[in-house]
Amino acid sequence: MKILYFAWVREAVGCDEETVALPAEIDTVGALLDWLADRSPAHAAALADRDRIRVAVNEDFARPDRPVTDRDEVAIFPPLTGGGAHS
Amino acid sequence: MTVRVQAEPFDPAAELAAFTEGLGDVGAIAQFVGLVRSGPDGVTALTLEHWPEVTDRKLADIETEARTRFDLAGSLIVHRYGRMQPGEPIVLVAAASAHRQAAFDGCAFMVDWLKTKAPFWKREETAAGAQWVEARRTDDEAADRWNAPAGSGSP
Numbered sequence: 001m002k003i004l005y006f007a008w009v010r011e012a013v014g015c016d017e018e019t020v021a022l023p024a025e026i027d028t029v030g031a032l033l034d035w036l037a038d039r040s041p042a043h044a045a046a047l048a049d050r051d052r053i054r055v056a057v058n059e060d061f062a063r064p065d066r067p068v069t070d071r072d073e074v075a076i077f078p079p080l081t082g083g084g085a086h087s
Numbered sequence: 088m089t090v091r092v093q094a095e096p097f098d099p100a101a102e103l104a105a106f107t108e109g110l111g112d113v114g115a116i117a118q119f120v121g122l123v124r125s126g127p128d129g130v131t132a133l134t135l136e137h138w139p140e141v142t143d144r145k146l147a148d149i150e151t152e153a154r155t156r157f158d159l160a161g162s163l164i165v166h167r168y169g170r171m172q173p174g175e176p177i178v179l180v181a182a183a184s185a186h187r188q189a190a191f192d193g194c195a196f197m198v199d200w201l202k203t204k205a206p207f208w209k210r211e212e213t214a215a216g217a218q219w220v221e222a223r224r225t226d227d228e229a230a231d232r233w234n235a236p237a238g239s240g241s242p
Binding site: 004006007008056059061075077078079080081082083 | 121135136137138140141144166177178198201202203204205206207208209210219220221222226
């Protein structure tokens with residue numbers, strides 16, 4: 001599975017993408033985040049606060065119960081902050 | 088309908104003139120320009136990161152949704168990424184229609200959805216260093232006031 005990281009999640013993990021071999025029992029977005037958090041202290045720190053984490057599966061925004069397989073591309077990023085002035 | 092994502096600065100007046108030229112018989116154009124603001128924290132520069140493979144499509148989806156919901160004769164979204172200075176335009180949104188209410192609503196709708204559905208992330212630089220901008224609950228509420236259909240919630 002290919003994983004993409006953006007913004008401070010990318011900085012916290014320390015890379016903008018990585019390829020992982022997903023165990024068959026990891027079959028949802030939520031389980032994937034738990035599993036990724038165990039990969040390194042940097043992953044754990046980046047993924048610690050799930051309220052500040054958003055996920056897309058194959059370029060579509062996805063909720064924690066969305067099923068995933070090893071063939072999916074998953075992007076992990078903070079809530080979006082585009083548009084004009086924010087305050 | 089036009090969507091453009093670019094690193095280069097743009098001139099909102101020139102963009103609006105070109106947009107207007109391409110329209111047929113419309114009675115109203117509403118436009119929104121978002122600017123980099125120095126604000127109380129003294130922001131000296133803003134960097135917008137985006138997801139190049141996805142940004143164009145998400146903006147096009149927002150534009151299509153606006154045209155479906157409102158009676159728009161034309162629409163335009165120009166959004167920058169990369170590093171920019173206070174006072175520079177970040178985004179231009181314009182909506183054209185026969186009448187003013189559809190133009191106002193179409194423009195506001197696109198601006199609200201942009202903030203919560205387009206894959207952009209802001210990083211601000213101040214004298215104290217650089218910091219990623221946190222999303223605001225009020226942005227979600229602004230997007231939700233258009234009553235998004237079930238399943239299309241903000242990411």
